[in-house]
Amino acid sequence: MFIHMKELQFRAKPEKPDPVYARKLQEVLGGQYGEMSVMMQYLFQGFNCRADRKYRDMLLDIGTEEIGHVEMLSTMIAQLLDGAPADQVDEAAKDPMIAAALGGMNPQHAIVSGLGATPTDSNGYPWNSKYIIASGNLLADFRANLNAESQGLLQVVRLYEQTTDPGVRDMLSFMIARDIMHQNQWLAAIEEIEAIEGPIAPASFPRERSVEEVTRQFMNFSVGEESSAGRWANGTLPDGTGDFEYVANPTAYGDAPVLNPPAKHQHSTLGTGPYVVNEGFEK
Amino acid sequence: MFIHMKELQFRAKPEKPDPVYARKLQEVLGGQYGEMSVMMQYLFQGFNCRADRKYRDMLLDIGTEEIGHVEMLSTMIAQLLDGAPADQVDEAAKDPMIAAALGGMNPQHAIVSGLGATPTDSNGYPWNSKYIIASGNLLADFRANLNAESQGLLQVVRLYEQTTDPGVRDMLSFMIARDIMHQNQWLAAIEEIEAIEGPIAPASFPRERSVEEVTRQFMNFSVGEESSAGRWANGTLPDGTGDFEYVANPTAYGDAPVLNPPAKHQHSTLGTGPYVVNEGFEK
Amino acid sequence: MFIHMKELQFRAKPEKPDPVYARKLQEVLGGQYGEMSVMMQYLFQGFNCRADRKYRDMLLDIGTEEIGHVEMLSTMIAQLLDGAPADQVDEAAKDPMIAAALGGMNPQHAIVSGLGATPTDSNGYPWNSKYIIASGNLLADFRANLNAESQGLLQVVRLYEQTTDPGVRDMLSFMIARDIMHQNQWLAAIEEIEAIEGPIAPASFPRERSVEEVTRQFMNFSVGEESSAGRWANGTLPDGTGDFEYVANPTAYGDAPVLNPPAKHQHSTLGTGPYVVNEGFEK
Amino acid sequence: MFIHMKELQFRAKPEKPDPVYARKLQEVLGGQYGEMSVMMQYLFQGFNCRADRKYRDMLLDIGTEEIGHVEMLSTMIAQLLDGAPADQVDEAAKDPMIAAALGGMNPQHAIVSGLGATPTDSNGYPWNSKYIIASGNLLADFRANLNAESQGLLQVVRLYEQTTDPGVRDMLSFMIARDIMHQNQWLAAIEEIEAIEGPIAPASFPRERSVEEVTRQFMNFSVGEESSAGRWANGTLPDGTGDFEYVANPTAYGDAPVLNPPAKHQHSTLGTGPYVVNEGFEK
Amino acid sequence: MFIHMKELQFRAKPEKPDPVYARKLQEVLGGQYGEMSVMMQYLFQGFNCRADRKYRDMLLDIGTEEIGHVEMLSTMIAQLLDGAPADQVDEAAKDPMIAAALGGMNPQHAIVSGLGATPTDSNGYPWNSKYIIASGNLLADFRANLNAESQGLLQVVRLYEQTTDPGVRDMLSFMIARDIMHQNQWLAAIEEIEAIEGPIAPASFPRERSVEEVTRQFMNFSVGEESSAGRWANGTLPDGTGDFEYVANPTAYGDAPVLNPPAKHQHSTLGTGPYVVNEGFEK
Amino acid sequence: MFIHMKELQFRAKPEKPDPVYARKLQEVLGGQYGEMSVMMQYLFQGFNCRADRKYRDMLLDIGTEEIGHVEMLSTMIAQLLDGAPADQVDEAAKDPMIAAALGGMNPQHAIVSGLGATPTDSNGYPWNSKYIIASGNLLADFRANLNAESQGLLQVVRLYEQTTDPGVRDMLSFMIARDIMHQNQWLAAIEEIEAIEGPIAPASFPRERSVEEVTRQFMNFSVGEESSAGRWANGTLPDGTGDFEYVANPTAYGDAPVLNPPAKHQHSTLGTGPYVVNEGFEK
Known part of the structure; x- marks a missing residue:
């Protein structure tokens, strides 16, 4: 009040x-x-x-x-x-x-x-x-x-x-x-x-459940390495779990994704004939 | 690019x-x-x-x-x-x-x-x-x-x-x-x-231009003083300019404001007769 | 059309x-x-x-x-x-x-x-x-x-x-x-x-289901009683159920609320160790 | 405060x-x-x-x-x-x-x-x-x-x-x-x-500056006149300036509008050749 | 109406x-x-x-x-x-x-x-x-x-x-x-x-004022050239001004930008002492 | 990436x-x-x-x-x-x-x-x-x-x-x-x-499920027929299923709608006495 x-x-x-x-x-x-x-x-x-x-x-x-x-x-x-x-x-x-x-x-x-x-x-x-x-x-x-x-x-x-x-x-x-x-x-x-x-919010998630090596890496997603000069790429991690690492050329952990074709009810597949989903109703 | x-x-x-x-x-x-x-x-x-x-x-x-x-x-x-x-x-x-x-x-x-x-x-x-x-x-x-x-x-x-x-x-x-x-x-x-x-952003405003005493005061705007127990009310200021002070009953520095009556062109004054601002146009 | x-x-x-x-x-x-x-x-x-x-x-x-x-x-x-x-x-x-x-x-x-x-x-x-x-x-x-x-x-x-x-x-x-x-x-x-x-919208809620005494009270939630001077604090209620009352110092009907601690799955409790909710999955 | x-x-x-x-x-x-x-x-x-x-x-x-x-x-x-x-x-x-x-x-x-x-x-x-x-x-x-x-x-x-x-x-x-x-x-x-x-907000605009006859008319913008049955089309005007009138077939006071062609700098005119406005700059 | x-x-x-x-x-x-x-x-x-x-x-x-x-x-x-x-x-x-x-x-x-x-x-x-x-x-x-x-x-x-x-x-x-x-x-x-x-909206901008060569080029901003297979990279341009070209490795026409330091009144320059812009007012 | x-x-x-x-x-x-x-x-x-x-x-x-x-x-x-x-x-x-x-x-x-x-x-x-x-x-x-x-x-x-x-x-x-x-x-x-x-998106809905005659009609919803002069009202349909037809006076296929009275729990029916839905709770 x-x-x-x-x-x-x-x-x-x-x-x-x-x-x-x-x-x-x-x-x-x-x-x-x-x-x-x-x-x-x-x-x-x-x-x-x-x-x-x-x-x-x-x-x-x-x-x-x-x-x-x-x-x-x-x-x-x-x-x-x-x-x-x-x-x-x-x-x-x-x-x-x-x-x-x-x-x-x-x-x-x-x-x-x-x-x-x-x-x-x-x-x-x-x-x-x-x-x-x-x-x-x-x-x-x-x-x-x-x-x-x-x-x-x-x-x-x-x-x-x-x-x-x-x-x-x-x-x-x-x-x-x-x-x-x-x-x-x-x-x-x-x-x-x-x-x-400690300084990570939230603190209660078990670190070993994460992909631990990438909790330390500054990844350089550009051509040129000016970004290697800062505190964020050098010295001790603020959370005390190790040191920063500078990854000059980050590699992809994943593959190129391949999505399934569209569901029929989305009417987004090229080159089908006409059809109706959920048949059984006659106008 | x-x-x-x-x-x-x-x-x-x-x-x-x-x-x-x-x-x-x-x-x-x-x-x-x-x-x-x-x-x-x-x-x-x-x-x-x-x-x-x-x-x-x-x-x-x-x-x-x-x-x-x-x-x-x-x-x-x-x-x-x-x-x-x-x-x-x-x-x-x-x-x-x-x-x-x-x-x-x-x-x-x-x-x-x-x-x-x-x-x-x-x-x-x-x-x-x-x-x-x-x-x-x-x-x-x-x-x-x-x-x-x-x-x-x-x-x-x-x-x-x-x-x-x-x-x-x-x-x-x-x-x-x-x-x-x-x-x-x-x-x-x-x-x-x-x-x-230092920790205040931005750092470049001259402190003496501010109302300096209130840069240190935690003001208790409630009945009851539970808020006096935290770090924010005790000890050294993070910016190093002194110590926190706990003000249990903050006083008003200002008066009750009195605004001027509405401008005529706002048509918000009670009890006037009809009028038109910017005359000189006849319909 | x-x-x-x-x-x-x-x-x-x-x-x-x-x-x-x-x-x-x-x-x-x-x-x-x-x-x-x-x-x-x-x-x-x-x-x-x-x-x-x-x-x-x-x-x-x-x-x-x-x-x-x-x-x-x-x-x-x-x-x-x-x-x-x-x-x-x-x-x-x-x-x-x-x-x-x-x-x-x-x-x-x-x-x-x-x-x-x-x-x-x-x-x-x-x-x-x-x-x-x-x-x-x-x-x-x-x-x-x-x-x-x-x-x-x-x-x-x-x-x-x-x-x-x-x-x-x-x-x-x-x-x-x-x-x-x-x-x-x-x-x-x-x-x-x-x-x-009648003038209350909607009219169809039974008045006795409400906290009836407060349907009549203007509550003065400030220091000073200028607000007691208006029609809203004096005379018959427009809905005809009685007269306005001016409550100069409204009292709290409720207590200070005490909320339960955060649910575990919200990761908002201070000072716990690391944990995972919905276990049974091993990475 | x-x-x-x-x-x-x-x-x-x-x-x-x-x-x-x-x-x-x-x-x-x-x-x-x-x-x-x-x-x-x-x-x-x-x-x-x-x-x-x-x-x-x-x-x-x-x-x-x-x-x-x-x-x-x-x-x-x-x-x-x-x-x-x-x-x-x-x-x-x-x-x-x-x-x-x-x-x-x-x-x-x-x-x-x-x-x-x-x-x-x-x-x-x-x-x-x-x-x-x-x-x-x-x-x-x-x-x-x-x-x-x-x-x-x-x-x-x-x-x-x-x-x-x-x-x-x-x-x-x-x-x-x-x-x-x-x-x-x-x-x-x-x-x-x-x-x-009085009941019109704001009260301070001179009534004679308005198109006075239409301050009283309910205009029936539909085929059929069910809307003629309400209080809004019958009896005294709440502002006391006369009686409601029901206009079964409202007429247009204005003409069909004819807008000027697009300004040249809008590049919206059909069938022009290419041109540049604000010439005098050579790339 | x-x-x-x-x-x-x-x-x-x-x-x-x-x-x-x-x-x-x-x-x-x-x-x-x-x-x-x-x-x-x-x-x-x-x-x-x-x-x-x-x-x-x-x-x-x-x-x-x-x-x-x-x-x-x-x-x-x-x-x-x-x-x-x-x-x-x-x-x-x-x-x-x-x-x-x-x-x-x-x-x-x-x-x-x-x-x-x-x-x-x-x-x-x-x-x-x-x-x-x-x-x-x-x-x-x-x-x-x-x-x-x-x-x-x-x-x-x-x-x-x-x-x-x-x-x-x-x-x-x-x-x-x-x-x-x-x-x-x-x-x-x-x-x-x-x-x-013609098919370009608006039609009235002189083509020679644009960087004409890039009105024809599909630029491949990715590793891999699947995008070269479509109509958008092959054959006549729909506006009839030539043929599509596929640029497998687009080059940058511009340099790396270098912005001027912050204006003083923005209080965003690192490491200055305190100052006030628009002096001449003493509190 | x-x-x-x-x-x-x-x-x-x-x-x-x-x-x-x-x-x-x-x-x-x-x-x-x-x-x-x-x-x-x-x-x-x-x-x-x-x-x-x-x-x-x-x-x-x-x-x-x-x-x-x-x-x-x-x-x-x-x-x-x-x-x-x-x-x-x-x-x-x-x-x-x-x-x-x-x-x-x-x-x-x-x-x-x-x-x-x-x-x-x-x-x-x-x-x-x-x-x-x-x-x-x-x-x-x-x-x-x-x-x-x-x-x-x-x-x-x-x-x-x-x-x-x-x-x-x-x-x-x-x-x-x-x-x-x-x-x-x-x-x-x-x-x-x-x-x-073909030019209709999506193409895969069976045309016979639609009200076919109105897939061809330009309907003139105004007094006056200037709109009959355009390509959209004359000649072959772009989808090739016939010719445009100009309907100068479109007729309504539907009736005037009559909605059911408000549900009781909406408290929107004129002239009822007070009531409460979902009884069985006594305050």
Whole structure:
């Protein structure tokens, strides 16, 4: 059960409106790695959590915080849209700067959402739940979370530099800080799990059931061997089971496949006469 | 430029058909974390790579390998669909096992794809490119890759146990091995990058521009403090800038927002009389 | 069965082309609440209608009218795209107004659709059938229809004011009139159904099977009680079963949930050794 | 800003697992009219609200309650999935009831989500934000909300009858009660707005700008006049501007459209010779 | 403008209900190549048609017919769903055939659509407008139409054999006939256009602007030359400009690409210190 | 199994950056008929191919070539994005041309992809696998392929004319040539199949099972007979079974449908009292 407090977690007030920037800022609200994604990802991981209670509580704490981030961004976007020049057709015709601004806006902000934030990205593409994962495996999911906070921070930093509005930068400087914290958080949580399980997710599949020699091989599927120079092809395996091997010319373990001809009921065989499957019905 | 070799990277032949399992196996072909996702993610990261050539080469090596994994899975699924009982309506009516099998199949395997694999998941949902990311930042993207290999391996392990067909398990034991290797690979690559940049992605935003105190705080957005017990709330920050702090009762930094009234051209203000914006046109 | 008449239901001819406005107008053709939505919603409600024949006939009458609205809008958009400056690269380079226009166009109008209307919204997002509903329950569906006509009219009014082209405004003045009529229509149809069933959809679930006390309570899930001031928290319930109650501090009826540990076959339990479910197969 | 309380708003515990029903119940969690939809719709309407504070507060109160409904449903689904027979391949082969159950499950519950709830509907289709609307116009949006609660209640009632599990019915009897309350709430809120604005949304467009005669006409776009019998074709218009008129044979106001030939740069004109637009570049 | 006639174009009445088949039949109603696709494709091609009036009229004739096909299929599906056993929970528990049927149904038929047809495919995936194309080029579009009728007929034939219900087969025998006619129609229309333009769409690009030698070459991008045996590698080019050539070992015309380093504002360069782009703002 | 060669199939280097054109060029990379579509369509048709080996080999040859086209376009787009003015906020404010360019860019190029190509179309809509088909029937699929190459070439030609950059035109002149070849290829392959099967796909359904008279009739579903003038209504049927017939006034073969009343468990019948289906459970 949840409770709302009317105060925002942080200030969210631009110095002046900027409808083109409002469109851009939508990316970190309703985009692939926006706040809606982390909010829903953490909430679903928490609701489904079958592990120790501290994990459930932690996931729901951060999920609940992210609902408040969606709130802050929506509030900011609504204010950036104040005074959007949708009502100045004639002035637009005279002033190329206004025309350019109108061209750069998301038209749905003026037609659909009443100059409010939309649950979409910077191209108006709707948020959808395939952006998120809750697999039940803590290590796998914490890696998903670390990735989400890394991509998200990267995007916020890029957006920070695409405006000089002090109010917007003020809010983003808070969101940047929280994304840094959340990267720290997932790094720490991963460290805790890896101490128990090792670094392969899931840990519980018996290694001898796999084709073990290929758990160590970097396979060079190209002409040229630049890829042999990285850590991924040299030294100890992170899971401690041996050393990386570089296979310059990978060989095929399998044969060329030969599929059976099409089933009769698929009507895909060349050169048959007409026929009907499941006879016994006369029209 | 790419070249095809007719041999499969590994054997992909089931002992006998199983159309219900064919549907399930689609998940790791065309699902959120299936082989199409890693194939396209690595290829786009490689094509767009602006870093040292060894990264581009490595990304395209593994992306090219994954095209071959799509090929193996497709081949396997087509054979699992051999003899699917779409042509046995009357027998189905008599044999509940056949009826159940028909009920559990993906109907599009029999109606649309000619008993072939489809670029969709186990519910017939189409693969789409919002499953993948290529951000240009190596650390962020390698974390996306590590997550993809973790979620992917988890799903393959679950699928391994949902069949006892030796041929299917044989192929999956190879794919499991490669997913283990690929987790090792991304762990190693991340280690290499973090040695240069530290663990926060991106590293290049000046910390003093953020609200620094909240880069350290785990905020407890719930009643009850179970979440205080984890590594994420205790000890040194992974980025080395201090220690975690647990904030039991987070305070709001912002005020309750007050938005301006609707713009006139939005026709959303209560209690106005009729009016038209952009006058000067007479019907 | 349907018949086409070549005349448009109303005039649809702009005074002059305007490719940026063509993009905007797409919203009410192929957007969430555009004409394609009401057309398909009414047709499917009509095709599936199991109630008295007058409802089916009425639904198909209005659905058929809406096909004609799709036709009018498509015709208008095609003409707004006449002379779109895709062939004036060099002039564009000199004239910022042309450059702005090009920037504000939907590029797919020039690349994909041959300067024709597309079945998409103003951001190029494709129409999809999750925009519509046909539930079989007349009251529920007529409310969906009233909502669609309300959102639709709102958007058309906003678009009317974003142009001063007399031809466009002429056509929109007709569409506005029909949307007003259609709101009247659904209000009247709802009145007819509510006279039989009362205002709760569906009416046929026995009230005593529900947790009756909470059918009357507005629950204040926030700090502060501004929400107590509205009609929704005061006076008689619209369904006539009592009065609204304002619950300032809602209590939880349930406990904190405790989920069972993960099933073994999910490979999500921390700290187990390796194992395989469904043994009996040896690789 | 939001706070989480660990208790559920109501009990959510099934008497025994039922993975096929778990799949069905997903419809009202992540489907078109599921709890995720009302949660996000109310939150976005609240975040963007530019009207009197009581509306914002009310919208966020109910939006916050709905987050708790998502929590309850997720909790229920996770428990319905307990003991899902994914690990009993051999028994399934012997027991057609188990085979049928496996066939009726959502395979992603066993492969992807670790026997947890997913943010998808009963066919595994992901929730997306085009299910919701926040237009800025209170009357239009409250109608959207009334529709959502009507469709939602209808679905929950149908689901109530598709199980006899006392625990599931217990939780649904609470959700049914809240949906009844929420229909009451939106009916009352609409009553409040209509008292100010009248029943047409938006009210602020001048009626004389529309083609007034067609604001009253039901047009019979079919052969046969069954549709003349309803309230929508007889009596006073709900907006009080006159009486309904039934137009048995609607006439076309417009002509047959004639579009201009294709622009040259579209390469769609029949029978031209080869040419290049934007010449002056020599390969 | 369109008119509805109450009679169906053909009989659409099953001998008895079959809810599992109802789900399958959805494929040709709302699937990628279902009747909704051809209906919308022909209507949009017609609405946008800038060519001679006979083409527009022909496109709208067939598009209008297809609306009637959507009507027939919807009617059939609604009747196949009559008596769907959603209300027989206890019997289902006893009868595995009923359980299997329930497992094979689309749950949304019982929960969402009131046992009516839905605008979705056999997996419940919604129809969307990216299934269709209206490019403005008649030859390209007629090929799209021929493809749609070919894929559609194939699917209907497969579905014909998956039932023995005489009523369903009766209706499908009509739809099969129309699909045969429509293939004939597009073949004839293509013949008419190719007589004017030749077989390459579009015809109007000057051949000498292309890299002419590769307009003739089949390139063998694999090890092994089985592909040299087909008509596509031997004999006269269909466009009459020469003969096919088989290139056994295609060479690269381009070099290995070298991209510039990341722009500073992308924060993707390894090993820089912290910095901010667009300075001049002090927090 | 696949191998990568570092050289591009053709040169892909623009003379100078053009971020607005980069957005447009995305259409033929990740759009409905872009290179990703043909790549995936040919690969899946090849992987699933159950026909003679020459077809499989041919399909995989061309599918493999198309992977290289995705590579070329991605490389080109990344270079067109070099120097995108995301870091010049202040200059943008002064120079309307820069402002216009920023307005016309895809914001995700600067926020999400690090100035790299994205697997999306020119409006940022993600590629999805419903763009492609692999049906198992060679004639149907080769027609899909011919359509794809026709729509694709049309779009590339339009894009060729929307730039005058010699480097871009150079690359497009190669892609145009290959699209011409690929149209030739599919025309030849279709000729080979039609020589065996005739022109109706699939050929194997017995004609006498269809309603034969309507396999010949063009039905005029409109008022007016312009459509009688085309080849599709006159002369010999392409399948050789007779002559076209023009039916000026098509008659309905079916009756007006009458559906059964709603099932009780659907709660959609007007005017019943309350009831519960599946009784025997007492709350």
